[in-house]
Amino acid sequence: xxxxxxxxxDRLMEQRWLLPLLVAVGLALAFAIPQFRLVNNYVQLVMILxxxxxxxxxxxxxxxxxxxxxxxxxxGFMAVGAYTSVLLTLHVFPVAAYPGLFHLAVLAGGLVTAxxxxxxxxxxxxxxxxxxxxxxxxxxxxxxxxxxNIDVIGGPRGISGIPRLTTLxxxxxxxxxxxxxxxxxxxxxxxxGVLAIREDEIASELMSVDTKRVKVxxxxxxxxxxxxxxxxxxxxxxxxxxxxxxxxxxxEILIMVYLGGIxxxxxxxxxATLYTILLEVLRPxxxxxxxxxxxAVVFDPLNEHFIRHLGVLRMIIMPLLxxxxxxxxxxxxxxxxxxxxxxxxxxxxAHRTATPRGATGHGAADSH
Amino acid sequence: xxxxxxxxxxxHFGGLCAINDxxxxxxxxELMGIIGPNGAGKTTVFNLITGVYRASxxxxxxxxxxxxxxxxxxxxARRIARTFQNIRLFRDLSVxxxxxxxxxxxxxxSPLEALLHLGRFRRExxxxxxxxxxxxxIFKLEHLAGETARNxxxxxxxxxxxxxxxxxxxxxxxxxxxxxxxxxxEIDQLMxxxxxxxxxxxxxxLLIEHQMQLVMGICERIKVLDFGETLAEGTPEAIRNDPxxxxxxxxxxxxx
Numbered sequence: 001x002x003x004x005x006x007x008x009x010d011r012l013m014e015q016r017w018l019l020p021l022l023v024a025v026g027l028a029l030a031f032a033i034p035q036f037r038l039v040n041n042y043v044q045l046v047m048i049l050x051x052x053x054x055x056x057x058x059x060x061x062x063x064x065x066x067x068x069x070x071x072x073x074x075x076g077f078m079a080v081g082a083y084t085s086v087l088l089t090l091h092v093f094p095v096a097a098y099p100g101l102f103h104l105a106v107l108a109g110g111l112v113t114a115x116x117x118x119x120x121x122x123x124x125x126x127x128x129x130x131x132x133x134x135x136x137x138x139x140x141x142x143x144x145x146x147x148x149n150i151d152v153i154g155g156p157r158g159i160s161g162i163p164r165l166t167t168l169x170x171x172x173x174x175x176x177x178x179x180x181x182x183x184x185x186x187x188x189x190x191x192x193g194v195l196a197i198r199e200d201e202i203a204s205e206l207m208s209v210d211t212k213r214v215k216v217x218x219x220x221x222x223x224x225x226x227x228x229x230x231x232x233x234x235x236x237x238x239x240x241x242x243x244x245x246x247x248x249x250x251x252e253i254l255i256m257v258y259l260g261g262i263x264x265x266x267x268x269x270x271x272a273t274l275y276t277i278l279l280e281v282l283r284p285x286x287x288x289x290x291x292x293x294x295x296a297v298v299f300d301p302l303n304e305h306f307i308r309h310l311g312v313l314r315m316i317i318m319p320l321l322x323x324x325x326x327x328x329x330x331x332x333x334x335x336x337x338x339x340x341x342x343x344x345x346x347x348x349x350a351h352r353t354a355t356p357r358g359a360t361g362h363g364a365a366d367s368h
Numbered sequence: 369x370x371x372x373x374x375x376x377x378x379x380h381f382g383g384l385c386a387i388n389d390x391x392x393x394x395x396x397x398e399l400m401g402i403i404g405p406n407g408a409g410k411t412t413v414f415n416l417i418t419g420v421y422r423a424s425x426x427x428x429x430x431x432x433x434x435x436x437x438x439x440x441x442x443x444x445a446r447r448i449a450r451t452f453q454n455i456r457l458f459r460d461l462s463v464x465x466x467x468x469x470x471x472x473x474x475x476x477x478s479p480l481e482a483l484l485h486l487g488r489f490r491r492e493x494x495x496x497x498x499x500x501x502x503x504x505x506i507f508k509l510e511h512l513a514g515e516t517a518r519n520x521x522x523x524x525x526x527x528x529x530x531x532x533x534x535x536x537x538x539x540x541x542x543x544x545x546x547x548x549x550x551x552x553x554e555i556d557q558l559m560x561x562x563x564x565x566x567x568x569x570x571x572x573x574l575l576i577e578h579q580m581q582l583v584m585g586i587c588e589r590i591k592v593l594d595f596g597e598t599l600a601e602g603t604p605e606a607i608r609n610d611p612x613x614x615x616x617x618x619x620x621x622x623x624x
Binding site for chain 1: 418419420439440441444445449450452456457458459460461462464465468469470471472473474475477479482483484485489490492493494496497500501510511512513514515532533535536
């Protein structure tokens, strides 16, 4: 029985129509959910957040996972995308009259951020590892203090009254499109160049990889995605301030990446989804609701000392999770592997060996 | 016709002079060896030719183009490839990807085509895969295409490294101690193999080696380095009988 199921599963996974079908079903759902109120607004909000987080995690994974650097700049890129798009929708585009212009604002947010990604790529020519991490941290702090000190855009108070233009279908489309772009990049000669840089930068150069160009492309693409995510995020929250995009936000994205697993698009999707859900589950009201069946003798002290403070405790639990994952589970859920459906068929076939059975198993770019 | 000409190359690390007045004229199709004791500067010569280090003085020309000042990937794209003394494969990547990465400079599609998987992308990717599999087949590694490079036995890793170097499409191949860690029988095979790839890929080969059996067996010309200086240069017979070389490197035992 198990064997038959296994064969069936294998066959199913081989089908070329599987992924387009899933996307089509997802798209239909994304439109149907707000239209017919299939789920309540809260669940919808969580779904949108999950989509934004998937964009953030997969794009950070390109630099931190595939390229093996440790960038902390991602929240800074988000901020640039958010502020750029908000300034456009509030002050430049007559979005109230032409809601379609919002898409242009989001795209502009991504493009401006990509240019900043170029700026961060330049130090990566010279330094690697810890030192590059410090430079990206500095970049994050520069972005934050710059935003805090420009009064026209609200300074430390930020900007409020942003129209809520981010919807579930829109986020779904952006998520699918950006994940697709990232996947295409990873499975191209540039993506292989990124992997080669992680393995051995000098050997990559000697094997004809233009490492500077590859780094620039990877940083720009990663920043572009983060900028889009920031733009979508701003028009969901309807309020942004420099504090929204601080090191805590970067830490969150890092947790998603390392929990899901480095150098894995599927891993980042899982990591971001899990993290989003976990964050919601750890709210005092949710935990209290989940544990309300406990007898009062147990529940009351627990509530008094723990559950009520979860809002603060989360800030300890989550970074602790990052430390634990990096120490004891460095490969995360899907490190260095990916779902078969994500790997282009061409690549899968090329890695297949002459052995007829069980041949797909162990390749680095192969999957479960 | 000279393929590679190095003239008066000097290189120093801080105060230490690693290479002094190095001259080399390598002809097309030639198989030349560089020998010398540890620390003689042999690998430094390779690093200077391939652009890992930039020569402090002098010039290295491939045909008409000056290589000093170029980045390694530019030099590799001008058809010079190398292997490493201590194998430097992309260890966590598949055997196939190791060979595919080496075709980076020969890949003709833009980042935009890569992002959309459109245009020349499909054709080029298919071409790269086919070429890679052909190369792997020649090196008897095809059945390992999906295997992670680090899992390969030592001998296969050595072969893969040469396959990867050839994937860049070189006309000049630099081999850094290809016989390291091999027994005499394996060295015999390696000699045949080097002759064969030279024929097959129409290569000019420059190799560094400690193994006298291999150097004397296949090199047409040998250059002896010590402390960054050239001690002698000539045919294997001439080198074997050069008194300086015997004294400084081969030792008294090697006579006769």
